[in-house]
Amino acid sequence: MRVVSDLDTWLRVREILDDVSVGFVPTMGALHEGHLALIRRSAADNERTVVSVFVNAPQFNDPSDLQGYPRSLEGDVRMAADAGADIVFAPTHETMYDDGYRYRVTECDLGRTLEGAHRPGHFDGVMTVVLKLLNLVRPTRAYFGEKDYQQYLLIHGMADAFFLDAEIVACPTVRETDGLALSSRNVLLSPEARELAPRFAEMLAGAEGPDVVRRRLEDAGFDVDYVEDIAGRRYGAVHLDGVRLIDNLSLEDDE
Numbered sequence: 393m394r395v396v397s398d399l400d401t402w403l404r405v406r407e408i409l410d411d412v413s414v415g416f417v418p419t420m421g422a423l424h425e426g427h428l429a430l431i432r433r434s435a436a437d438n439e440r441t442v443v444s445v446f447v448n449a450p451q452f453n454d455p456s457d458l459q460g461y462p463r464s465l466e467g468d469v470r471m472a473a474d475a476g477a478d479i480v481f482a483p484t485h486e487t488m489y490d491d492g493y494r495y496r497v498t499e500c501d502l503g504r505t506l507e508g509a510h511r512p513g514h515f516d517g518v519m520t521v522v523l524k525l526l527n528l529v530r531p532t533r534a535y536f537g538e539k540d541y542q543q544y545l546l547i548h549g550m551a552d553a554f555f556l557d558a559e560i561v562a563c564p565t566v567r568e569t570d571g572l573a574l575s576s577r578n579v580l581l582s583p584e585a586r587e588l589a590p591r592f593a594e595m596l597a598g599a600e601g602p603d604v605v606r607r608r609l610e611d612a613g614f615d616v617d618y619v620e621d622i623a624g625r626r627y628g629a630v631h632l633d634g635v636r637l638i639d640n641l642s643l644e645d646d647e
């Protein structure tokens with residue numbers, strides 16, 4: 393396992409990978425079973441797997457969220473290696489944003505709804521860093537979790553729009569046994585909030601329409617950003633005890 397943080401070293405390491413299939417799992421660290429499932433899938437599909445660990449400031453619209461975001465590089469490297477990663481790329485902010493974030497990617501339709509409507513600038517930050525990372529890593533396949541389904545759709549669309557070589561692969565959401573979708577933010581929940589949190593996924597899956605589900609969530613104590621059905625999928629975002637949780641599910645089959 394190699395950990396690379398500077399650009400020149402990374403470019404030399406990338407040359408060694410020219411003749412093999414490369415799987416790529418971009419992360420912001422604080423790895424959990426959801427990330428590890430992506431890494432395992434990548435290691436099964438590709439000869440080499442690269443994991444990036446980079447807390448991408450431009451995608452945080454809330455400075456206190458960025459400040460409080462869990463960071464644990466040493467543990468992340470160990471977990472990534474155990475799951476089958478070969479290289480961790482952990483660049484600095486200066487390396488990724490030498491342009492001062494003057495250049496950025498915007499999607500003007502889906503990117504303005506749901507998370508985009510509630511977190512101004514979030515998807516510009518996500519798509520910009522993913523484009524930069526895809527250009528640096530040049531993977532055969534890149535893996536994204538379905539918990540961030542809107543993010544997956546936007547990245548898939550970006551790869552098509554800009555003729556990127558990488559295949560963009562979606563992997564199923566990993567959940568705790570009580571149904572809570574795994575997220576790096578879950579560690580920030582108080583014990584009481586953690587107890588209530590699984591009701592979010594449970595209520596989101598209710599047979600009622602989005603307005604009824606929204607009211608039920610509010611009655612249960614969630615502060616709801618949105619519950620919306622779009623193109624056969626239900627998306628929800630809530631705040632619980634100052635922690636923001638998102639989830640989604642297919643309305644069309646029992647995926």
Ligand code: PAF
Nearest residue numbers: 418419420448518521540
């Ligand atoms: O899903 C995430 O963790 C981030 O949005 C990503 C794709 C690593 C970009 O910073």
